[in-house]
Amino acid sequence: MSAVMAERQGTPVHAQPPAGVEITARVDGQDDLLPPAALELLAGLHRRFELTRQTRLAVRRARQAFFDDGGLPDFRADTAAIRAGDWKVAPIPAALLDRRVEITGPVDPKMVINALNSGANCYMADFEDSTAPTWDNLLTGQRALREAVAGTLAFTSEQGKAYALKPFEQQAVLIVRPRGWHLDEKHLRVDGAPIAGSLFDAALFAFHNAGVLAAKDRGPYLYLPKLQCMEEAQLWDDALGHIEQALDLPAGQIKVTVLVETLPAVFEMDEILHALRGRIVGLNCGRWDYMFSYIKTFRAHRDKVLPERGQVTMTQPFLRAYSELLIQTCHRRGAHAMGGMAAQIPISGDAEANEIALGKVRADKLREVTAGHDGTWVAHPALIPLAREVFDERMPGPNQHDVLREEVTVTRDDLIKPSLGTITRAGFEGNVEVCVRYLAAWLDGNGCVPIHNLMEDAATAEIARAQLWSWLHHARQPVGQVPPGENLYLDDGTPVDFALLERALIGLPARLGDRSRLPGGSRINEAIGVLDRLTHADELEEFLTLPAYARLD
Incomplete structure (x- = not known):
């Protein structure tokens, strides 16, 4: 009988973990969950x-x-x-x-x-x-x-x-x-x-x-x-x-x-x-x-x-x-x-x-x-x-x-034809806010966050983060009505560039108000820094949670 079956059937087994297995963190009660x-x-x-x-x-x-x-x-x-x-x-x-x-x-x-x-x-x-x-x-x-x-x-x-x-x-x-x-x-x-x-x-x-x-x-x-x-x-x-x-x-x-x-x-x-x-x-x-x-x-x-x-x-x-x-x-x-x-x-x-x-x-x-x-x-x-x-x-x-x-x-x-549409100022700034607020909450241990009457999780934050990178690094004629290689524009004529991102990031803390009422409010500045680095990177990071995971615990 294997140790797995023996323990599940109540048969005493050796208490030591298997050779080569290392647990690098500890919380109360984990021995019961990880026999x-x-x-x-x-x-x-x-x-x-x-x-x-x-x-x-x-x-x-x-x-x-x-x-x-x-x-x-x-x-x-x-x-x-x-x-x-x-x-x-x-x-x-x-x-x-x-x-x-x-x-x-x-x-x-x-x-x-x-x-x-x-x-x-x-x-x-x-x-x-x-x-x-x-x-x-x-x-x-x-x-x-x-x-x-x-x-x-x-x-x-x-x-x-x-x-x-x-x-x-x-x-x-x-x-x-x-x-x-x-x-x-x-x-x-x-x-x-x-x-x-x-x-x-x-x-x-x-x-x-x-x-x-x-x-x-x-x-x-x-x-x-x-x-x-x-x-x-x-x-x-x-x-x-x-x-x-x-x-x-x-x-x-x-x-x-x-x-x-x-x-x-x-x-x-x-x-x-x-x-x-x-x-x-x-x-x-x-x-x-x-x-x-x-x-x-x-x-x-x-x-x-x-x-x-x-x-x-x-x-x-x-x-x-x-x-x-x-x-x-x-x-x-x-x-x-x-x-x-x-x-x-x-x-x-x-x-x-x-x-x-x-x-x-x-x-x-x-x-x-x-x-x-x-x-x-x-x-x-x-x-x-x-x-x-x-x-x-x-x-x-x-x-x-x-x-x-x-x-x-x-x-x-x-299956690959993109949809047409626009980028509004509210849409751009909304993506910035969702990314920062969700990432701050995630870093604080909360993976599901209500923001503006929507339940946001990693998937929706990823859309917002990837869109910001995409808009800032590429131009697309149907959205901005500009030649390829130039900036996209918001529907009010504002160029979508890193100056626009910087203004949104600088202004976000004031728009959020009292951070103590927000999930992960104490980590807003850290989240702003992470988003700023990810958005400026030459290559789109595969998943937001990969670099952020190193900051957990």
């Missing part, structure tokens, strides 16, 4: 898959170099047989057949309780874009999920308000999102190297909860982020198979949904489904990260600079093509086609503004259900009834797999 058997599982995963992970990341860099040299993404010639083949993914578990409304959020105890009690069909517990990966946050989240699965999670606020879980039958189905392949977990090193954050999050959750969840026919279930190609999907399939074997789970017990939130991935949706066909249940339109990926992929292409974020809606042709192709692909293969996030949050004290915001949510959800999506995301519990009402009216069954969208024809050029 030797869990560390053995993590070390085994690292030793088996780290070389492959690094190889895949190197392929990403090579592909980006191809794009930087003027290349364009396209459907792969070597996988045409997969796209043409007549195959289906494995049957979907009963607990995941109806996913019409999903709520997402971080993994602190209060959020976990409120999300599971929210009335949504599913709760995506997020270790990725809405969690700042401090060691304390990660282990607090793992403990909260373990107690939630066991039915013992409770929380009392500083004000004395008590939170407790509803009965299991009334809870949302739990789905966990680990970090992407690109992120390390610096606090746990194996043979001197940091383990992949993705494997740390997924394997530790499975170690503590897989047996209980499997017995309840509830998974474990995962959301997999930031994939770019079928080989990265295959890496996940192999790693999850390793976890299943180590934990004595049936092959395919761990079910997954993949977020299609990178531009390269939209050209490999069939291939990603095929690589994971024994365990995948659907794809999701991760539209905020997808927009960020579009900007990053085309960072060297002057003709593909996007207008301000608020104008790049899902009704824009290139985003509509992405959504419709995802629906067609998923339903052809017997998989869910999940819609995207409504980031709005209720606006108290302004009924008119709140009604306008809710109207935008309603229109977006109506677009999704009419197009054929099988479910959608919300960021706030108050939006669940609205989203459910829209989907209940148009989707009487548990899903819409019968909506095949066979009339949809999407070409490479449809």
Whole structure:
């Protein structure tokens, strides 16, 4: 019997961590969450898959170099047989057949309780874009999920308000999102190297909860982020198979949904489904990260600079093509086609503004259900009834797999054609504010921040940061109506240049007012410095969180 199985079954094992494993941080209670058997599982995963992970990341860099040299993404010639083949993914578990409304959020105890009690069909517990990966946050989240699965999670606020879980039958189905392949977990090193954050999050959750969840026919279930190609999907399939074997789970017990939130991935949706066909249940339109990926992929292409974020809606042709192709692909293969996030949050004290915001949510959800999506995301519990009402009216069954969208024809050029629009002063300064306020909060340990009645996470901050870099480093005639090589202009005629950025950064602290009321307010100046350096850099940084991660803890 392995140490992993022995400890999970209550058999005493040697208390020392496996050779070569080093934990570089400490918080109260971590020994309970990281017993030797869990560390053995993590070390085994690292030793088996780290070389492959690094190889895949190197392929990403090579592909980006191809794009930087003027290349364009396209459907792969070597996988045409997969796209043409007549195959289906494995049957979907009963607990995941109806996913019409999903709520997402971080993994602190209060959020976990409120999300599971929210009335949504599913709760995506997020270790990725809405969690700042401090060691304390990660282990607090793992403990909260373990107690939630066991039915013992409770929380009392500083004000004395008590939170407790509803009965299991009334809870949302739990789905966990680990970090992407690109992120390390610096606090746990194996043979001197940091383990992949993705494997740390997924394997530790499975170690503590897989047996209980499997017995309840509830998974474990995962959301997999930031994939770019079928080989990265295959890496996940192999790693999850390793976890299943180590934990004595049936092959395919761990079910997954993949977020299609990178531009390269939209050209490999069939291939990603095929690589994971024994365990995948659907794809999701991760539209905020997808927009960020579009900007990053085309960072060297002057003709593909996007207008301000608020104008790049899902009704824009290139985003509509992405959504419709995802629906067609998923339903052809017997998989869910999940819609995207409504980031709005209720606006108290302004009924008119709140009604306008809710109207935008309603229109977006109506677009999704009419197009054929099988479910959608919300960021706030108050939006669940609205989203459910829209989907209940148009989707009487548990899903819409019968909506095949066979009339949809999407070409490479449809998926990469940029949208037209403008850059307003409010849009430029809004991007600066979102970047700085979110980054300050993230550095302070808070990965999910309400800003101007929108719930901002790393994905939306990445859009704002990448757009600023793109606007400042490239000109685009449809936006600024100026010849290539010259500055872009705001719609009021102001040049978009580094002087404009400097004025926005200098003026931001005064516009923010009392920093003590802002999440991470004490780190505003640090965040301004980080954004200034990233925006002036000759090359767009791959992810905002990579350089910022070194500043955590």
